[in-house]
Amino acid sequence: MSKRHSWTIDPDLDGIDLEPEDFGSSIPLKKVPFGDVFEASRAGDVDRLGYLLESGVNVNARDQWDSVALYYACLAGHLDAAKMLLESGAICSEHTFDGDRCHYASLNLKVRKLLKAFEARPPPLGPLQAALRETFLGCWANRVYLDQLDSQSQIPGYSSNGGFSSSHFPPDVVFYIQGRPIEAHRVILSARSPFFKKKFETDWKDRKEVRFSREKLSYPALYSLIHFFYSDRLEIAVDDMEDLVRISKVCKCESLQRVLEKELIHQKYADYKALRDMDNSLKRFILQGLSLPEEDRLPAALHRILEISLANSTREQNVEGGVDNLVSCIGAMQISEFEHDHADVCVRVDKKIFRCHQVVLASRSEYFKARLSRMKDFFEGKNGLPGILPCLEEHDLSMEAFEKMIEYMYTDGLKDINPDQADEMFDAASRYLLFPLKRAVADVLLPHLENxxxxxxxxxxxxxxxxxxxxxxxxxxxxxxxxxxxxxxxxxxxxxxxxxxxxxxxxxxxxxxxxxxxxxxxxxxxxxxxxxxxxxxxxxxxxxxxxxxxxxxxxxxxxxxxxxxxxxxxxxxxxxxxx
Incomplete structure (x- = not known):
């Protein structure tokens, strides 16, 4: 389900200001039709490299000598191969272990200038990650801390990239670490961490605020981890990485913990070789979600939550009668749920009630954000019963189309689709202001069109x-x-x-x-x-x-x-x- 999101640098960067002397000699190009990503980068075989990247190879993976593919492309002076790796998400930022290695190892000035052109331009996030990241940073406390980082230049490049919507979606839980708040949403944290999932079902079930008394708990480390839960992109000062390893262990984020522990070894080696007395800049570490196993990334985590919600939604499929009967159906669904899905809103489509999560709907669709923002009581302003989930009613849409639509909203992809549904899906994408859904439907349909x-x-x-x-x-x-x-x-x-x-x-x-x-x-x-x-x-x-x-x-x-x-x-x- 997860797909690589390639990107292209700004057109003006294609004409990087290069002098004639910049075009020094490079290692001759070779073809490696059966080589891995490291061999293809070292040989400058862009055809083989492009095939591997399209196949889903981790662009930031390390070989047995702890080197990444970009390092070999820079070392050999292969400009086209380096550009292809950077466009696919290779990390080249300064003050990172791999970034500094690539800068220092570049064979000629043209490669070094290419790296500088990509500085502070991390590849854009996928639609799901970008939408949830905007929701996280749209919360007041989270944005204040980010602005402080930007103003102090503690973590260069870790910026908000411009304006956030004033009508952000509010959090449903706030953590206080030494009096400093981090705002978040239960379903996101529960989906990414078994620790948070258990806590929200037991000790923190009805709490809107959670205060940590431990003085040694690092606010920057926890903030970076929660930001990673939303965006699948981790950026943290190297000095805070040991704290983050401890927090990851508590939160049972095992794959992330392993990557961080291994990276700490690289950072200590980098510190050994660096003259820290002469370089006072704060080193940082950047991690893309693609570096983790697919099951530990954001789309897979939300897909598991969606499956539980859909299983709970099927408890009441035949909803007849008026509002009173609908209220009793929703109440029965809550009483009879067999596994906690952290749903906080119901959506009635045709004769089925879907249990959903407000933060996902609001983050992915401006239509749902507007509907949910003005929903004060049960049934959008109608009197209801306390303790019952609020409910939206959607018309002129089939149950099957809505289920496919929320599958995309939660996972950024579709496994399959009935071609007869395409017309309705395209219409729904326009009505619900979910325009990337059209591309997802097209990706699934193209193999069908061949026949x-x-x-x-x-x-x-x-x-x-x-x-x-x-x-x-x-x-x-x-x-x-x-x-x-x-x-x-x-x-x-x-x-x-x-x-x-x-x-x-x-x-x-x-x-x-x-x-x-x-x-x-x-x-x-x-x-x-x-x-x-x-x-x-x-x-x-x-x-x-x-x-x-x-x-x-x-x-x-x-x-x-x-x-x-x-x-x-x-x-x-x-x-x-x-x-």
Whole structure:
């Protein structure tokens, strides 16, 4: 379920200011068709390296000499290989063990300048991690501490990256360490730590505040750990790492504890070689969630919580009657739950009640954040019973579609989907302001589209164009352009032409509806037939001086097909009238 989120540096960084003398000699490139990520980086084999990274190899893994792949690419002076590793999440920041090694080992200035270009630009988080991190840092106490770190420059690069929404989602528990608060949400902590899960079910079950009296408990270490629970990214001063190891052991975060213990050895070795009296900067350690086993990452943790909630939700599937009967159903669900899921809201869809978590819904969807923020009592303002979970009612949505939607909201992915549900899922993504869901649905559907007949592919082209699903739209256009005559012989394709604006260079003619509120403006999607013409020209390999003539031939071919489509439409109407 977890997928690697690649990223690209700003376009202006592609033209890093390099002098002629920067381009010193590098170790000759070699091909290592069966090599691992370290061999591919050392050889500069970007084809092999790209294949390994796409396969999910941990870009920050260490080999038997405790070196990372980026170190070998820098050591050999392979700029393209180093850039590919950095774009895939390799850590290169200064004041880290691996970052300093890569800087010092760089064969030439061009590689060193590339590393500097990526300084303080960690790869962006996935949609789930970014949304929950914003919720965590949107809490007042957490943001205050982060601002203090930024102002003191204690941990360079550990910044909020700009404005947080003033309408943040409130926490449901606050920890006080030596009088300093950390705000959090029970379900996130319970999902990531067996220690917190047990405490919230026993000693801390009804407590809104938890005060720690131990003087030796480190506030920065606990803050960094809780921030990691939300974001799958850990940044901490090296001086606080021993405290973090102890806290990780108490919280039963075993895989994280092992990584930290091993890293402490590297940091002690780095301190041995460094002149600490001359370097007063505070060293730090950065850890990406990809360095941990998949089952210990945020999506897998929330998936386990979701499975428990869905199992509890199936207790009452047939909800009939009015509000009173619904209240009794929700009460029965709470009484009969077989495993604690920390649910704090119910969502009724059709005849099923889903147990959900407000912080996940609000973090992933502005629609749910608005609904939950104005929900004061049971049933959004209607009088209810104390102790019963609040409930939202959603209409014009099937139970199956909602279950798939929350699967994505909790895990950032979909295991599978019924192609017949795609239309409803695309519509739900727009209605609930959950636009990345469209890409997740497209990723699952693409293998299915490889085997559909031309007539069905025309349906998918119109559907993807209408909802702005670029990945499916591009796939359909490529398939039609590469086998145009086969589609031209298909009645469904000819019929589709009658529903589309004619090809033109006028950008005001669009085939898509206006963007929904909150959606990014899509400048890549224009007139559908214009784009099909461009794809066809590329497939035909038309020379530049022949493109205008070839485009004219394509437009004439479309006109002939539309005439045939009109005749077929008239014949069909005449036949239906005779009947």
């Amino acid at each position: 559909v007949p031309p007539a069905e592919l025309c349906h998918w082209l119109v559907l993807s164009d209408m909802y702005g699903v670029l990945k499916i739209r591009e796939y359909c256009l490529d398939a039609i352009a590469c086998d145009f005559e086969t589609f031209a012989d298909t009645p469904e394709f000819r019929s589709m032409l009658l529903t589309l604006p004619p090809p033109s260079g006028d950008s005001s003619l669009r085939t898509t509806a206006p963007s929904a509120p909150g959606a990014g403006v899509n400048t890549d999607q224009g007139n559908l037939l214009d784009d099909l013409r461009e794809k066809w020209l590329e497939a035909e390999g038309a020379e530049l001086d022949e493109r205008d003539e070839s485009a004219l031939l394509f437009d004439k071919r479309l006109e002939m097909l539309m005439v045939v489509a009109e005749q077929e439409k008239s014949s069909a109407l005449a036949d239906s009238t005779d009947e």
